[in-house]
Amino acid sequence: MIAIVIPYYKKKFFKKTLDSLAAQTDKKFNVYIGDDASPENPEELIATYNNKFNLTYIRFEDNLGSISLTQQWERCIALSGNEEWIMVLGDDDYFSSNLIASFYRHLNKFSGKVNVLRFARQNFFSDKDITTEIQNNPEFETAADSYYRRITGKAISTLSEYAFTRNTYEKFGFYEYPLAWQSDNRAWLEFSDNKPIYSINDAVVTVICSSQSITGSDLYAVEKRKANLSFYKYLITEKLHLFNKTQSIRILHKYENEIKHKEKITFSVYLFLLPYYLKNYEPHAFKQFLKKMIKSLLYFKKEQSF
Incomplete structure (x- = not known):
């Protein structure tokens, strides 16, 4: 039944x-x-x-x-x-x-x-x-x-x-x-x-x-973003092993993009993501990630010097 x-x-x-x-x-x-x-x-x-x-x-x-x-x-x-x-x-x-x-x-x-x-x-x-x-x-x-x-x-x-x-x-x-x-x-x-x-x-x-539903409305952007960030982090830390390499990299990008939509990604976030990019190593994706990480580190050091 x-x-x-x-x-x-x-x-x-x-x-x-x-x-x-x-x-x-x-x-x-x-x-x-x-x-x-x-x-x-x-x-x-x-x-x-x-x-x-x-x-x-x-x-x-x-x-x-x-x-x-x-x-x-x-x-x-x-x-x-x-x-x-x-x-x-x-x-x-x-x-x-x-x-x-x-x-x-x-x-x-x-x-x-x-x-x-x-x-x-x-x-x-x-x-x-x-x-x-x-x-x-x-x-x-x-x-x-x-x-x-x-x-x-x-x-x-x-x-x-x-x-x-x-x-x-x-x-x-x-x-x-x-x-x-x-x-x-x-x-x-x-x-x-x-x-x-x-x-x-x-x-x-x-x-x-409809435009009045949670999905269709623009009134809940803050709550949706908070949920997205939490969910993507869960995928990365708990479920990434279920996905193949290509899928895993896409999920890592989703998490980065959700952060970049509203703020600059900090060096600590790149540090968190580093082992997951290494585990799902793909030359082009890792090269792009490393460039962003180094740029973030230089920005961090510059901020610390002031």
């Missing part, structure tokens, strides 16, 4: 989400809705779906999502039972009608082999009324390769199109970054737990994007 967990706050597209669950051709799933003390009470809407699928709705008294989105996800997951698989579906995202049926049709192929799976996805840009092409993914893929496709612009990824086992969730949980930015990316690297990610490409999750 699979649990569909919905951390609810916004009502604007929520009917579309619920309609997609009611339209599932296979009803072997349970839905758990955790209302984050939303000012847009959904109870009247939810009541119209009580006989269309198995549904549990809880309204929390406090708005936890404004403090920690990952903790809101986790308290919503805690509403679920003992289902082996879990999906966390955004309150403005929705499924193709065959998604649950497709999950069970593929079950024998991935059961016991993976801890994380994902469905095909597409974006709907509500501000422009544009739907993107469907993104398919390799059938079996390492979490490192999956993330690398994302940072090189070959794939996009959000929480809603993934499913994961309860066992791996209980082992790792979601790491708390500001706004939960990068929390899902870290989850797939950890939740996969040295197993590949399996992709189901014949069912689709549609993700609604």
Whole structure:
């Protein structure tokens, strides 16, 4: 059985989400809705779906999502039972009608082999009324390769199109970054737990994007940058061994560029990065890094002389 967990706050597209669950051709799933003390009470809407699928709705008294989105996800997951698989579906995202049926049709192929799976996805840009092409993914893929496709612009990824086992969730949980930015990316690297990610490409999750969302808004630049820096440092210190040499150098560059976007990179940062460039030695990349490091050292000495 699979649990569909919905951390609810916004009502604007929520009917579309619920309609997609009611339209599932296979009803072997349970839905758990955790209302984050939303000012847009959904109870009247939810009541119209009580006989269309198995549904549990809880309204929390406090708005936890404004403090920690990952903790809101986790308290919503805690509403679920003992289902082996879990999906966390955004309150403005929705499924193709065959998604649950497709999950069970593929079950024998991935059961016991993976801890994380994902469905095909597409974006709907509500501000422009544009739907993107469907993104398919390799059938079996390492979490490192999956993330690398994302940072090189070959794939996009959000929480809603993934499913994961309860066992791996209980082992790792979601790491708390500001706004939960990068929390899902870290989850797939950890939740996969040295197993590949399996992709189901014949069912689709549609993700609604708008200028009011965290992803689309420019209001959260400081928090996003803080999350990015912390996440890239985690990749470098804890997970770089999962990536090949080319991928590792790209991640090291991502960390440098995130710092350079707002400030000058200090010599201590280059000193921190040096062993990782040496371990993933590539002549051109190392030469460029060494030039920057020496330049930073000369600048540091000049500053010290004043």
